[in-house]
Amino acid sequence: MTERVPTFTAEQVRAAERPLLDQGVPLMQRAAAALADVVSEEIDRLDGSASTHRPLEPMPQDLSGVIRPRVLILAGGGDNGGDALYAASRLTRIADVDVLLVADRFHQGAFAAAIGAGARRIDLVEVSDVGADYAVVVDGILGIGASREPALRGAAREAVTALLALGEERGRMPRTIAVDLPSGLHPDTGDADDVVLPASVTVTFGGVKAGLAAGRGPELAGEVVLVDIGLGEALGAVEPAGEASVSRVVTAPQA
Structure with missing residues (x-):
């Protein structure tokens, strides 16, 4: 079942986030x-157990022969990379998590949390060797901060x-989960070149970005x-850019 919701530009979302960030609200952790x-x-879902969703709790360490799913985190240098890395620190409880950093600068705190929780930093050669074995790829390369130049480089x-x-x-x-929007997709127009990972699911935060419903957005998201x-309160006070369909709306844990 889908739901129609308003869409917003990157600048509208940034403006809504600003006062909360200034107050120290942990939006990234949420x-x-x-x-x-x-x-x-x-x-x-891939395990065929979607009806009995398991919580993010550690797997017993004394079980032998348990094959854990593998997750690849693609982390860029912005907030999306931080979101993905902090998520990685949680996912190590249920999966073997590999982290590929694709920027020289990255969120140091989030990276430390991921590695400290048991994630493994790898390089592109290792990804190519085992790429087909990943259950899920998390695309946290670029976000709304790339609205001027969204193409991957x-x-x-x-x-x-x-x-x-x-x-x-x-x-x-592998199933690809885009963080906020598929990296390389313009957040406002939906423009993109051919070097974008098509997402199986896009998890978008705060408000649906206009580009997810325009241009190549519906094709890639x-x-x-x-x-x-x-x-909600801040975005409710501005004129939406348009409308989009979402599969569901969830409330972030108050991390």
């Missing part, structure tokens, strides 16, 4: 907690190009899940 929940649900473009080629070669792509992180 977003990461909700993202981890959605990824966990996707893993359950450098290491990020190389990584996505390699994953697309690997998917074509092996006839399938997959199922859209809107996460309420506390921007």
